[in-house]
Amino acid sequence: MDKYLKLPLTSEDIASLHAGDSVYLTGVIYTARDAAHKRMSEALSRGEALPMDIKGAAIYYMGPSPARPGRVIGSAGPTTASRMDKYAPALLDLGLQCMIGKGKRSDEVREAIVRNGAVYFAAIGGAGALLSKAIDASEVIAYDDLGTEAIRKLTVKDFPAIVVIDSTGRDLYKESLKEYCVE
Amino acid sequence: MRELDVVEITKAVKEMCIEANHFLSPDMKTALNKAEEREESPVGRKVLSQLKENLRIAEEEMIPICQDTGMAVVFLSVGQEVHLVGGNLTEAVNEGVRLGYTEGYLRKSVVRDPLIRENTGDNTPAVVHTEIVPGDRVDITLAPKGFGSENMSRVFMLKPAEGIEGVKAAVLTAVKDAGPNACPPMVVGVGIGGTFEKCAILAKKALTRPAGEHSDIPYVKELEEELLERINKTGIGPGGLGGRVTAMAVNILTFPTHIAGLPVAVNICCHVNRHVTRTL
Numbered sequence: 001m002d003k004y005l006k007l008p009l010t011s012e013d014i015a016s017l018h019a020g021d022s023v024y025l026t027g028v029i030y031t032a033r034d035a036a037h038k039r040m041s042e043a044l045s046r047g048e049a050l051p052m053d054i055k056g057a058a059i060y061y062m063g064p065s066p067a068r069p070g071r072v073i074g075s076a077g078p079t080t081a082s083r084m085d086k087y088a089p090a091l092l093d094l095g096l097q098c099m100i101g102k103g104k105r106s107d108e109v110r111e112a113i114v115r116n117g118a119v120y121f122a123a124i125g126g127a128g129a130l131l132s133k134a135i136d137a138s139e140v141i142a143y144d145d146l147g148t149e150a151i152r153k154l155t156v157k158d159f160p161a162i163v164v165i166d167s168t169g170r171d172l173y174k175e176s177l178k179e180y181c182v183e
Numbered sequence: 184m185r186e187l188d189v190v191e192i193t194k195a196v197k198e199m200c201i202e203a204n205h206f207l208s209p210d211m212k213t214a215l216n217k218a219e220e221r222e223e224s225p226v227g228r229k230v231l232s233q234l235k236e237n238l239r240i241a242e243e244e245m246i247p248i249c250q251d252t253g254m255a256v257v258f259l260s261v262g263q264e265v266h267l268v269g270g271n272l273t274e275a276v277n278e279g280v281r282l283g284y285t286e287g288y289l290r291k292s293v294v295r296d297p298l299i300r301e302n303t304g305d306n307t308p309a310v311v312h313t314e315i316v317p318g319d320r321v322d323i324t325l326a327p328k329g330f331g332s333e334n335m336s337r338v339f340m341l342k343p344a345e346g347i348e349g350v351k352a353a354v355l356t357a358v359k360d361a362g363p364n365a366c367p368p369m370v371v372g373v374g375i376g377g378t379f380e381k382c383a384i385l386a387k388k389a390l391t392r393p394a395g396e397h398s399d400i401p402y403v404k405e406l407e408e409e410l411l412e413r414i415n416k417t418g419i420g421p422g423g424l425g426g427r428v429t430a431m432a433v434n435i436l437t438f439p440t441h442i443a444g445l446p447v448a449v450n451i452c453c454h455v456n457r458h459v460t461r462t463l
């Protein structure tokens with residue numbers, strides 16, 4: 001089922017999302033990958049504020065290629081989410097609402113999703129040119145020195161994604177594997 | 184003896200970096216088309232059609248196919264009758280990578296030290312494999328490698344008694360563990376034999392063989408076909424969202440090995456299996 005949603009999601013939106021739903025997201029998302037997560041986690045352990053308001057935020061695990069002159073961004077597809085598993089539960093407990101990436105998550109992340117009423121979306125891995133078309137604005141807001149790994153505030157319009165882990169803890173990867181496995 | 188200025192190598196590598204990251208090779212496009220015809224899952228078909236659309240946008244608008252424009256892997260076959268002049272060969276390759284990634288708006292994804300992790304800022308150095316061969320030509324194959332799939336690659340040091348069944352099990356284990364992380368539908372490069380490092384290089388090289396072409400060794404060709412069929416029964420599917428097409432090709436290279444060993448390397452590649460070859 002296709003759903004067009006505005007970010008931040010309401011708790012009704014989250015409750016209505018089920019593993020396997022196709023969504024088109026409009027609003028603000030923040031990029032962060034390995035190095036930015038490490039810095040955010042260090043900031044938290046020093047008692048400092050995060051570069052964005054994490055409550056209700058959406059984080060996209062993505063490091064773009066450089067924008068050509070006159071363009072908003074370069075290629076902009078998801079990176080493997082499991083590398084952020086170590087950091088995600090703490091951010092979810094602080095109110096992080098949506099994660100967008102690709103690939104499997106740990107049980108700890110799945111439990112934190114359920115505990116906090118959050119959601120994990122997958123964007124299509126390796127479709128960075130296509131996905132860049134849904135990004136209308138991009139601005140580095142922190143850790144500029146990290147280059148592609150800096151935190152960017154993106155404004156997206158109808159950004160296509162699929163619900164992989166919903167707020168009840170259902171996992172699309174596991175369910176679809178069962179459906180199509182013929183071994 | 185033929186003289187070749189390494190500036191020519193720099194120029195070729197630069198152009199190849201830009202080409203590989205924007206234009207997928209024809210064999211891979213054919214493989215994607217075939218995948219779309221074969222796929223039964225509706226979501227799988229949708230993913231495949233989006234991947235084709237992605238390739239179209241990449242070419243027309245010069246946006247890299249994937250934001251992970253890879254670490255540059257370069258296979259050089261240098262004819263022993265070529266005299267390289269004008270500088271250092273490795274430096275010439277790295278200069279090509281530097282220029283290609285900077286002027287081509289490609290992502291710089293290389294860190295200078297694996298633990299200190301400071302970005303080199305120009306995607307150098309490349310991983311260069313050089314072989315001296317007969318003749319007076321230089322063949323350059325460039326294969327930028329993304330790490331979503333590289334991270335799911337494995338080396339297995341099997342016992343000779345495990346034989347061909349052991350090899351099949353190793354490949355299937357690597358593919359199943361990779362699942363959605365490796366951006367399926369994948370291309371699976373397998374190296375069998377040699378030593379610990381040799382099988383890994385063979386597996387990488389196998390990925391540069393056009394998808395759809397098979398080994399000339401009859402039993403290896405059969406193994407490629409059987410493994411592809413079995414991988415496509417796992418159900419992982421395009422994007423890992425379930426379906427019939429988990430891999431588009433299994434490419435195997437073999438090499439003599441020791442009486443006591445059976446090394447097997449499985450180099451997983453995503454659907455963005457980039458490889459370009461030029462001869463100078």
Ligand code: SF4
Nearest residue numbers: 126249329331366453
């Ligand atoms: S695995 Fe391949 S398609 Fe996926 S993000 Fe990496 S380079 Fe891109």
